[in-house]
Amino acid sequence: YADNCQIYVALKNGNVDSRLVACLADVKGWLAANSLRLNDLKTVFDTRNPSGSHSAFDSLNPKQRVISLGVKMDANLSMTPQINSVVRSCFYQLRR
Numbered sequence: 391y392a393d394n395c396q397i398y399v400a401l402k403n404g405n406v407d408s409r410l411v412a413c414l415a416d417v418k419g420w421l422a423a424n425s426l427r428l429n430d431l432k433t434v435f436d437t438r439n440p441s442g443s444h445s446a447f448d449s450l451n452p453k454q455r456v457i458s459l460g461v462k463m464d465a466n467l468s469m470t471p472q473i474n475s476v477v478r479s480c481f482y483q484l485r486r
Contacts, residue, residue: 395421395428396458 399413418428434456455464455471462471 395417397413397417399410401409421428455462457463461469462475463469464471
């Protein structure tokens, strides 16, 4: 299995579903050619749309919060989940 594999793809509105599926198929093909396998149960995706219009991405149902390189982010690229996690850990360590 290929764990912690992150792929960044720039997609414009229009046929996003089919292009994302094609990209995923290419990744699975590359992994298979290199004797690796993508774990479908652990595969998640996250979309970022700088224009603020999410209409093309609504049908994809992305996760609202992801962890990328140990940093927790939400759909608005807010650092609030990361800050809350760090504060929680600090308070735990201080109260021990």
